[in-house]
Each structure stands twice: as structure tokens, then as C-alpha cells.
Amino acid sequence: MISRREFMQVVAATGTLFGSSVPWAKLSAQQKITQGDLLDFKPFGNVTLAHLTDIHAQLKPVWFREPSVNLGVGNAEGKPPHITGSDFLKFYNIASGSPEAYALSSEAFVGLAQQYGRMGGIDRIATVLKHIRSERGDNTLFLDGGDTWHGSYTALMTKGADMVEVMNALKPDAMTGHWEFTLGADRVKEIVNDLPFAFLGSNIFDNEWQEPAFDAVKMFERGGVKIAVIGQAFPYTPIANPRWMMPNWSFGIREEEIAKHVSAARSKGAELVILLSHNGFDVDRKLASQVKGIDVILCGHTHDALPVPLIVGNTLLVASGSSGKFISRLDLDVSGGKLKDFRFRLIPIFADVITPDREITALVDKVRKPYQGELKRVVGRTDSLLYRRGNFNGTIDDLMCQALIEVRDAEIALSPGFRWGPSLLPGQEITGEDLYNSCAMTYPAAYRTKMTGKFLKEVLEDVADNLFNPDPYYQQGGDMVRAGGLGYTIDPKKPIGQRISGMTLLKDGSTVDPSREYVVAGWASINQETEGPPIWEVVETYLKTNTPVRIKPNDAVKVVGV
């Protein structure tokens, strides 16, 4: 729980240290929103940053339910972004039922979704960008935090080409990456070589010689201000994703590299230093306290959307959500080589409110056209709300686990704790597009194998430590692996090896025997040459005999000690 005092500190920090920021809560009084309301921003200072991140190839508007469970551990316990539901609304003084409550929290999601409609759409984002640029002209920097070229059927089919074409039209000034690398190193090189803007990764090194594999920094001048943008790709790409897809590149946090680039940039006259990061929010919060001299960290990876920047020392942390739901606008007053003050707004992209940019709509239609048949094909229907986010389970993953158990004839199913994939509302038809939105990726094989009870526990312990290690530098930023057919108790605050207990085989209620082998089906293995049909085939097969989808409340994971 957050005390009133802590909340006031947030407000005080934003108010006194850096001056006013536009209160988002203004909208909450009114039910009707207009494009003017959403774009309203009194221009400020001499530099404007526009930040978009983790859109996961969502070109079209989506439903996207934010998590109701997102626990923080260690120093992050009870702090943003680890505040959810009604606590979140209280913390940020947001009225229940308001547009912000719908956009930013899981509270009353289905009802509000029907009221306020879908969010996102790259053509709406283009409208916002155009507005910002018309207001701020050459003072604007548009930065993309990555996870852009992956996450949809068309991105999978075109190997990211659809996203590259559309994003190029939006003219970012720089980007970094994560899932981009799962297109394979050769494809990444091919795209990056032709990219009309910088692809930055200060933490990507050639594996053999430990030499930089990408540009680390790009210098800009905007509004007469010299700006250094340092890019930071997802540090655990070759661990969380298949290393064989990028065998010659090594990643890691490499804090000392960032520190080196910050001081080099300053000595080259940079007055504003920005880290365009795909570290994940808690990693960035720690990094801001360790590496001095970064003015702004544009955070990505963990998909958090925060209506107010968080301040660590003299560093502003901006978290702009995912799936195209938001774009952040940060106006900065930089003078005398220093960031003096700021004004911020997390702009919610209400798809029914913001007029699409006609040119970009046409471009989106063009790149999607060859795939319309598959995108529109109805594969099922759902009576339940389907969503992914949450530390321990999501109903989309419940569906996938059921499909894996039934179609692959397994006792237990494991589904990765990804945070991407839009939601589906009760009563909605499930199309090919919806299905792929939750599983389109380049290593989709649904394996079937045997694992001992002991190994299963090791897997759960290992993933839990990647999520709940009290030191954020050891966290990988996904959620807990989803389990089907298996119940367990988890105590997130315990050390590795002691978090998981009470493992139960749900089909007969028996205690999981460490020495017995269980038939396990799963997908997204990072091992090369994993065999099995792609996950979308498994789910589609399951839907043929299990439509409409009805997900029972999942009480298989018991969380204790928090």
C-alpha cells in the first residue's frame, strides 16, 4: 500500500524540482473526450521528446488490459510501476471510470473498454506526432524504444518489413531493440544497414573480440541544444530469447559503457543526455542511481505506463506503456548546459477520438492487404475476457495451456511469461489476427517432452528468480512462466530455491513427485531444433472443438508472503 505521504512526495518532487507538469486528471471530470483534449499541451522550453515503445507490431487499434498483479520486490516494493488496480488510481488521483482509469489500470476493464473503445493505431500516433511537430518544429526528437518489428502476423510474414516501412514514414530519430533480434542477426543487419535513422545499442558487442557491434550514441542538435542519445538494447536478449539467432552478439547491462558514453558526450558539449532504454523499468531505476549525468531515461521493455515521470536523483524516468496505447511528450527547458525544468504528458491514443492520419492509414492498408484473408479468418469466439498481463497468469495463457494439454496430450503445459499480446473482450470473435497477436514469433514450436518433478521445480524457481530477484540487474523483465495442469505456491520474497512449494498435479490432486517424469507440452523454447507444430496451429485446433472459449477463474497459483 502507498501512503498519502509517499504520494505527496511524488507530487512535490514533480512540482518543486522541475516545475509543473500538465495534470492528466483534468480529463477525468468529463466523459466526452476530444482530440483537442488529448493533444492539449502548453509548449514549454526548447526541446520536445516524443517517446513510443514496445508497440509489438500493433499497427491497428487494440484492446489492452493492464495488469492487476505486478509485484515489486526489494527497493521497488510498493512503488510505481508496481501499483495496480484501485491502488494505482488512488496513487495518481485518477477517478474510477475515467478515461485514464480505463487506459492505465485493470479496474472495470470490460465495461470501460466498451465505453471508451480501442486504443492505439499507428495512424492515430502519426496524427499526434504531426501535431507535436507542427507545434515544435525542429525542436522535436522522436525516439522509438524497440520491440517494434515483432508481434503480429504481418510482421512475422514480412520479417518485420511492414513495421519498418510504416515506422520509416513516421521518421524516428533513433531506436533500440529487443525482439527485433529474434528475426535473426542477418535480417537485423539487412534492415539496419538501410535504416534512415540510427539503431543504437551501447550494450551490444561482438562476441569474440568484445568490440561494439552497433553505434552506441547519436548526437543531435534541437532548438539550439546539443543532445546525446545513448541506446540500450534489452540486456538479456541472448538469454531470454534464443542465443542461436544472434550467436555473435553479446549483450548485458554494461553500466560502465553507459557511464563512459555519458562523460564522453558531456565532454563533446552535450547539454542534454538521454538514455533510450530497453532495460525494463526497475533496471533503469537502479541504473539512474548508479550512473550520474543522464537527464532522461526513456524506459521500455516492462510495458509500464506512468502518468508522471519518476525522478531518481536528477534523472527523469519516462515509461510510455506498450502496444501503441500511449505516446509520451516531454518538453524540456535546457539552458546553460543544464536541464532546468520540464513539462510532461503521457498522451493516451483513444482510437475513436484521434483522427487517423490519412497517408499512414493508406500505408497500413497497403502492407496488410496481401494478408487480409488470414487476418480476417474467424477461428473461434470467446465468452471470456482474454488478456495476457499479470505476474502469474493471464486468460490468454490459460487458453494456450489448455490447448497444449489437450492437443499435445500432456499432463502439464508451460507457456512463457511474455507481456505482449492485446486483449479480447467477451463475446468477440477470435480472428487469425487475434490468434497471431498473442503468439506470432520466430520460434513457435510446441514441444512435447518429459520432465521430472525436480526439473519442473528448477524451471519455476529459475523463472521466479528472473522476476523476483531483489536486485533488478538480475531481473529479465518478463512475467512468471504460465503453468497449465500444475498448481503451486510461491513466496516471491524468498531466495532462489525456496520460493516454490506445494507443487500439485491438478488432474488428480497428487503432489508432484521430484523423481517422477511428467509429460510436458510448451512453446517458445530457446533451444535450437525444438520439434513440434507451431503454437498457433495447436490453439486453432483446440478452438475447433472448444468454442466459445470460457476460462474458469485460475486459482492454481497461490501467492504468499506479500
Next chain:
Amino acid sequence: MKFYTRRESLVLGGAAVAALTLPGVAAFAKSEDAQATMAKFTGGKTASEGKIELKMPEIAENGNTVPLTISVDSPMTKDDYVKRVIVISEGNPRPEVATFNFTPRSGIAEASTRMRLAKTQNVVAVAEMSDGSFRMVKRQVKVTIGGCGG
């Protein structure tokens, strides 16, 4: 847009994934063995922290070959230099990983190598200075199954 393709490096050691602990396969070094190795190196003297750095990833990408760099802050003059640095594993079958010897003519006290990590463990580096004092640094490196981030 510059892209570094200067050296297309060799495909490293096949397609091994970060190895998960295989308990019981070998008798792993216990922390006591690591302490004994350190005591032997320091002659029982206490090593203080600071001045020595050990650069390793927080989480190993490939437990079979983990890069490490040790560096010691020293002027490396005839009167004040680093004599040797030992790298000790607390979780591998043998605690001693490597020992680097330096002289004032080394110029800087820095060395890089790669080591294998059998499992998540602490790696310790201890430096012997020319005045007979010792410096140490410890880092935890995780070896994980991976596969779930994002």
C-alpha cells in the same frame, strides 16, 4: 548508418544453451575450498575491498565461456605495483581459475580471459600488491535456464 561488420566471428562451440546445473555430476568446490585457496594465496592475510574491479556479466549468456576482466588501480611503478591477481570460483569443481602475474613494466594491471561457470556462483578476484597488502572483489554471476523474458 554505420554498422560494424568488421569481423564475422566464428560460430562458438555449437548450439549449446546456457547449461543448467547438473547436480551430482561432479563434486563442486565448496565455499571452504575457495576460502582455502584464497588463504593460500594471501598467506592468511586479510584482503580489503576496493581498488580492484572484476568485470563480468550479471547473468551469463553462455555458462561454458563467460568473459571476465580484472583490473587493479595502481600506478605500476617500481615502488608501488600489483604483483599478481588470482581468480577464484566458489562453485566450480576446482576453485582456482587463473593467476595473472604483473611487473612494473606491465604498465597497467589489467587482464581478460574466459571461464566456465558450472552454476550460479560467486567469482572472487584477489590482488597481491607490492607492499604485501591484498585487495579483493566478489561478483555473483547467474547461470539461468532463460527463455521467458519479454
